[in-house]
Amino acid sequence: MEFNEHKPIYLQISDNICERILSGEWPEEERIPSVRELGSILGVNPNTILRTYEHLTGSTIIYNKRGVGFFVEPGAKKKILSMQRDIFVNDELPLILKKMEMLGITLSDLPKYVK
Amino acid sequence: MEFNEHKPIYLQISDNICERILSGEWPEEERIPSVRELGSILGVNPNTILRTYEHLTGSTIIYNKRGVGFFVEPGAKKKILSMQRDIFVNDELPLILKKMEMLGITLSDLPKYVK
Amino acid sequence: MEFNEHKPIYLQISDNICERILSGEWPEEERIPSVRELGSILGVNPNTILRTYEHLTGSTIIYNKRGVGFFVEPGAKKKILSMQRDIFVNDELPLILKKMEMLGITLSDLPKYVK
Amino acid sequence: MEFNEHKPIYLQISDNICERILSGEWPEEERIPSVRELGSILGVNPNTILRTYEHLTGSTIIYNKRGVGFFVEPGAKKKILSMQRDIFVNDELPLILKKMEMLGITLSDLPKYVK
DNA sequence: GTGGTCTAGACCACC
DNA sequence: GTGGTCTAGACCACA
Numbered sequence: 001m002e003f004n005e006h007k008p009i010y011l012q013i014s015d016n017i018c019e020r021i022l023s024g025e026w027p028e029e030e031r032i033p034s035v036r037e038l039g040s041i042l043g044v045n046p047n048t049i050l051r052t053y054e055h056l057t058g059s060t061i062i063y064n065k066r067g068v069g070f071f072v073e074p075g076a077k078k079k080i081l082s083m084q085r086d087i088f089v090n091d092e093l094p095l096i097l098k099k100m101e102m103l104g105i106t107l108s109d110l111p112k113y114v115k
Numbered sequence: 116m117e118f119n120e121h122k123p124i125y126l127q128i129s130d131n132i133c134e135r136i137l138s139g140e141w142p143e144e145e146r147i148p149s150v151r152e153l154g155s156i157l158g159v160n161p162n163t164i165l166r167t168y169e170h171l172t173g174s175t176i177i178y179n180k181r182g183v184g185f186f187v188e189p190g191a192k193k194k195i196l197s198m199q200r201d202i203f204v205n206d207e208l209p210l211i212l213k214k215m216e217m218l219g220i221t222l223s224d225l226p227k228y229v230k
Numbered sequence: 231m232e233f234n235e236h237k238p239i240y241l242q243i244s245d246n247i248c249e250r251i252l253s254g255e256w257p258e259e260e261r262i263p264s265v266r267e268l269g270s271i272l273g274v275n276p277n278t279i280l281r282t283y284e285h286l287t288g289s290t291i292i293y294n295k296r297g298v299g300f301f302v303e304p305g306a307k308k309k310i311l312s313m314q315r316d317i318f319v320n321d322e323l324p325l326i327l328k329k330m331e332m333l334g335i336t337l338s339d340l341p342k343y344v345k
Numbered sequence: 346m347e348f349n350e351h352k353p354i355y356l357q358i359s360d361n362i363c364e365r366i367l368s369g370e371w372p373e374e375e376r377i378p379s380v381r382e383l384g385s386i387l388g389v390n391p392n393t394i395l396r397t398y399e400h401l402t403g404s405t406i407i408y409n410k411r412g413v414g415f416f417v418e419p420g421a422k423k424k425i426l427s428m429q430r431d432i433f434v435n436d437e438l439p440l441i442l443k444k445m446e447m448l449g450i451t452l453s454d455l456p457k458y459v460k
Numbered sequence: 461g462t463g464g465t466c467t468a469g470a471c472c473a474c475c
Numbered sequence: 476g477t478g479g480t481c482t483a484g485a486c487c488a489c490a
Contacts, residue, residue: 010474162483180462182490266477275467464486467484
């Protein structure tokens, strides 16, 4: 997996996992790869994966069965959607719009940039 | 000057300087404050300012006259705008659009969220 | 390590590292010492080593794996050679030839001066 | 006048003056421009020119008549030639040859690079 | 006066 | 453990 320069790797992995859950690749209630497995798949230290899992556990998107592994929470998809929607609309969108104004790009210009 | 938590101070100062150049407060071809001056104005160590200036020099937004000081490059405004536009269109916008798709938000929904 | 008077230490270390890479002492793809390690080996402040590493990263001769360390870029040897050859042929050689002309020394005189 | 990055400006001007003397543009025994004049011609602080003149005075290539100006020493051309020849053969040439060896360039390759 | 280099040491996020 | 940022302060060559 390729990582962006300035965002912590564990958060980038977190985003990646959310996408997998949303897409149904990792269904609710099912076990996800162990810290070691995913670490070796992504070429990343298991500690980093653990941090990701802790982060997602804190948002009740996954949960841990001791000695067994991590599982996707029931309702995870809904949760992810509402959380990310909130963040997007309240935090990110205002910044985006401000920047677009600075750059002289309007909403009606956007379709031009969609590939 | 107030600094944001998680972005390096020297980059925040860099952004700030770009804004000053764009606004015309620091015109092209003119000398900008010395590292010591600006450091004491912003309450920041001169080394940190120097780092900012090195960063901006690397982007040919300012240049150095040895023993004299730093000056705004001719064409700096155009350069800043085109750089920021590039980053926005090529790096940020695709991620934004991807996320919007994931969240089920379309371009035509956006005007709703503008205050 | 002994340092020359008038060239910055961080650049001298940079040259030294390039030699190590060229000689194969530090092979491509392999990890090089941490800033603290190399600093204590060379008797130099870690910040100075970091500066060297940043400089070499900028020339894509080494790269950083976050939280792990710096590594020699694949193709670093070739890159170093071609960079140095470029500088020599395009920047230094013209000056040398100009000076030789001024001094009345011709190319065919040179073998006389080789010990 | 354009200045090289890493060599002090006052030395670059010194080289430039030596060339003028060798070429006969500034003949022996004749007055050369005042510190202020040359400074404004080259776009450089007069202090820098003064430093150049002091440097050349120290090598008895020019001399000062108090209240009148600086003059080219009689015998300056010969002096410059022998000094520069010495430096070139003893100091610079060995370094050049060493670097050429490192880069795999031989003396017989050189004519190729002459424009 | 200017920037440039270097040190010592601290603190931090991240792996 | 890793690098990255920042400070304080020193020293220097140069303009």
